[in-house]
Amino acid sequence: MHKQLEIHLQFLSVLGNLTEHPLVQRYRAVLDALRSDDTAFGWEYGALCDTVYRTGDLHGALLDAVRRDENALNASLPAPPQHILDAATHDLGVLNGLLALSGDALLADARAAFPGTADYLTGLPSFPPAQPLPFATGDALAAYYRENGYGFFAGADAFAVGPDGELRPVPHPDPIRLSDLPGYERQKKAVLTNTLAFLAGRTANNILLYGDKGTGKSSTVKAVVNEYAPRGLKIVELPPKQVKLFPRLCERIAASPFRFIVFLDDLSFDQEDENFAALKAFIEGGLAGRPENLVIYATSNRRHLVRESFSSRQGDDIHLRDTLETATSLSDRFGLEITFSVPDKDEYLYIVDELAAEYGVTLPAEELHLLAERFALRRNGRSPRTARQFISQHLAELHHA
Numbered sequence: 001m002h003k004q005l006e007i008h009l010q011f012l013s014v015l016g017n018l019t020e021h022p023l024v025q026r027y028r029a030v031l032d033a034l035r036s037d038d039t040a041f042g043w044e045y046g047a048l049c050d051t052v053y054r055t056g057d058l059h060g061a062l063l064d065a066v067r068r069d070e071n072a073l074n075a076s077l078p079a080p081p082q083h084i085l086d087a088a089t090h091d092l093g094v095l096n097g098l099l100a101l102s103g104d105a106l107l108a109d110a111r112a113a114f115p116g117t118a119d120y121l122t123g124l125p126s127f128p129p130a131q132p133l134p135f136a137t138g139d140a141l142a143a144y145y146r147e148n149g150y151g152f153f154a155g156a157d158a159f160a161v162g163p164d165g166e167l168r169p170v171p172h173p174d175p176i177r178l179s180d181l182p183g184y185e186r187q188k189k190a191v192l193t194n195t196l197a198f199l200a201g202r203t204a205n206n207i208l209l210y211g212d213k214g215t216g217k218s219s220t221v222k223a224v225v226n227e228y229a230p231r232g233l234k235i236v237e238l239p240p241k242q243v244k245l246f247p248r249l250c251e252r253i254a255a256s257p258f259r260f261i262v263f264l265d266d267l268s269f270d271q272e273d274e275n276f277a278a279l280k281a282f283i284e285g286g287l288a289g290r291p292e293n294l295v296i297y298a299t300s301n302r303r304h305l306v307r308e309s310f311s312s313r314q315g316d317d318i319h320l321r322d323t324l325e326t327a328t329s330l331s332d333r334f335g336l337e338i339t340f341s342v343p344d345k346d347e348y349l350y351i352v353d354e355l356a357a358e359y360g361v362t363l364p365a366e367e368l369h370l371l372a373e374r375f376a377l378r379r380n381g382r383s384p385r386t387a388r389q390f391i392s393q394h395l396a397e398l399h400h401a
Helices: 001-011 016-020 022-033 038-057 056-068 082-099 104-111 113-120 138-148 186-198 217-231 240-254 272-285 316-330 345-358 365-378 384-400
Strands: 157-160 167-169 209-210 233-238 261-264 293-301 338-341
Touching: 001 022, 001 082, 001 104, 001 167, 016 056, 016 082, 022 038, 022 082, 038 056, 038 104, 038 113, 038 233, 056 138, 082 138, 082 345, 138 316, 157 384, 167 338, 186 209, 186 261, 186 293, 186 338, 209 217, 217 233, 217 261, 217 293, 240 261, 240 272, 240 293, 345 365, 345 384, 365 384
Parallel strands: 157 233, 209 293, 209 338, 233 261, 261 293
Antiparallel strands: 157 167
């Protein structure tokens, strides 16, 4: 039986990329070693045990690899031809055959293959068979891909474009949720309404969230993604200085079944910044067009996104008008503009109260408010960030008391 499995492993086609998976390679090496000698088998069996123990959840590891794979089956969705479905069925049979292997079964095969070493194979490390994949046929795998997505972006919810221009998953994304952001209900509702329309495939706008620092603009975007990641929403952070990578990013996103927020944080430009013109063209009016599964959410402390100086406003009326039109030309391309202003005293104290309740701070309201106001004065003003910092400092002081 294991001989047949070894042979069939050579004929993976649709899921052939998985032959590069470390776990599959270890299984393959052990099966090959059964045709060699006891020493080769010993080395490979020990290496397999090590990989199995390190991996832990073998079922989960191969399921993740199958989901991330980009292959002929998911490339031919929504209606793959029958010969591709049949090939996928064969490949799944092989992978499930590997998961069904146990250490004891492999050692039994080794005793049969190398009868002179039977005594030495007693009491060696072993491992149990793993749970099979949740699909056994090409049709079932195609249904899984349609429902859950596939490819590179299936491996995470948050991605970032690195300094080298490469797209990478964010290993530890900010876990903030909407419930962690008290206040600003009108602003959050506007972002949510637009995002839900986008997820539903309806018309959605690019959004510019602008206002004072510390008011929760970036946190709101991240919290919305965390809220709807289970529905296939992804976020890709693109540094404003790398805006020229936008067309390449669009091309990759367009081929994915997921929906994406391209996040431009702390967006601002100088008057002569070449990225300014590039982004303006990409958002609206560019030749390539924006994929239907992508929207842009940007944050800025400036309504017009362009740094202006007094000198830029000097000159005749025509020069001044051109300058002002340039300053507004990018922000006007965002279909939805949401303002995050510094909270007044009542709203600030409301945010403090909500955070205090969330973290179990039991100070009397009058004392809590007095301390929060003093903290805001020392921190140069009220903001949601200030409120959160105040609660964090108070909790730290309690732990040291």
